[in-house]
Amino acid sequence: MPSAPKWLFDAVDLFISKLPDVVVNETELISQTVKRVRLSGNFRDLNFPVGCYIDFRVSDTEARRYTVSHADKDHGFLELVVHLHGSGSGSQFMQDLKPEDEIKMNKPRTERNYYDRSAAGYVIFGDETSLALACSFLPVLKQNKQQFQFIFELDDQNKKAPELLGLENYMVFAKNGSFRNEEWVNQLPLFQTPDFQKASFVLTGNAKSAQTFRKVAKSKGAQKIYLHGYWLDGKKGL
Numbered sequence: 252m253p254s255a256p257k258w259l260f261d262a263v264d265l266f267i268s269k270l271p272d273v274v275v276n277e278t279e280l281i282s283q284t285v286k287r288v289r290l291s292g293n294f295r296d297l298n299f300p301v302g303c304y305i306d307f308r309v310s311d312t313e314a315r316r317y318t319v320s321h322a323d324k325d326h327g328f329l330e331l332v333v334h335l336h337g338s339g340s341g342s343q344f345m346q347d348l349k350p351e352d353e354i355k356m357n358k359p360r361t362e363r364n365y366y367d368r369s370a371a372g373y374v375i376f377g378d379e380t381s382l383a384l385a386c387s388f389l390p391v392l393k394q395n396k397q398q399f400q401f402i403f404e405l406d407d408q409n410k411k412a413p414e415l416l417g418l419e420n421y422m423v424f425a426k427n428g429s430f431r432n433e434e435w436v437n438q439l440p441l442f443q444t445p446d447f448q449k450a451s452f453v454l455t456g457n458a459k460s461a462q463t464f465r466k467v468a469k470s471k472g473a474q475k476i477y478l479h480g481y482w483l484d485g486k487k488g489l
């Protein structure tokens with residue numbers, strides 16, 4: 252429910268328990284348009300599966316989803332990595348967050364189990380909105396010694412974001428529409444390597460790019476593909 256009348260959100264808020272005393276602990280601009288936000292609170296009783304997200308009420312009438320990039324229940328903090336793309340209420344809400352702000356927060360949830368311990372390897376595709384997802388995957392993939400490749404389409408100013416966030420095994424491409432061109436995607440080095448069909452594909456970020464990627468991966472024999480468009484041009488929320 253990305254948009255709804257204020258009275259409806261107010262009514263829903265009465266029934267869904269919020270996490271008390273969540274405070275912005277620290278914010279950091281990774282680039283001009285990628286921001287890391289650290290929230291502190293008592294998260295001890297929560298689960299944070301890979302790729303879980305939180306619905307934030309970003310205005311009286313709007314809610315937006317953001318992935319938990321990292322959580323530390325023992326020390327009572329969690330982190331988000333958000334794209335400040337500038338034109339929406341979610342982006343504005345995240346841009347405005349500063350240390351000591353108190354926020355009302357829903358519990359994290361997932362719609363699907365992104366991570367499978369038995370997967371041979373992972374190919375994870377997305378854009379700035381997928382950086383948090385990549386950060387949440389990284390420790391578990393390394394710990395379980397699974398192969399992985401992150402592939403990002405990013406604005407030029409965000410090319411360094413994966414490195415600054417400590418990601419590994421990533422390829423960065425310019426966000427210039429290439430990932431909406433099937434022939435171009437077909438030529439990606441990944442598809443020229445043996446055994447890529449055995450990998451699990453997790454395709455997020457811009458919905459059109461992710462759909463094109465899925466079409467090509469499927470046509471080349473990939474078996475396990477999870478598609479979750481995080482945003483669509485011209486559409487509010489998803």
Ligand SMILES: Cc1cc2nc3c(=O)[nH]c(=O)nc-3n(C[C@H](O)[C@H](O)[C@H](O)COP(=O)(O)OP(=O)(O)OC[C@H]3O[C@@H](n4cnc5c(N)ncnc54)[C@H](O)[C@@H]3O)c2cc1C
Binds near residue numbers: 318333383384
């Ligand atoms: C499960 C899930 C997890 C997500 N996790 C994250 C996350 O960790 N970090 C994160 O930054 N985003 C994340 N997103 C994406 C985020 O919820 C959307 O980008 C959302 O639309 C932002 O809301 P907004 O109010 O800023 O813009 P909206 O009001 O939704 O949209 C306004 C306009 O901006 C465009 N727009 C929306 N997002 C972008 C963008 N990123 N770049 C350029 N144009 C855009 C829309 O197409 C529309 O034209 C996630 C989405 C989902 C579904």
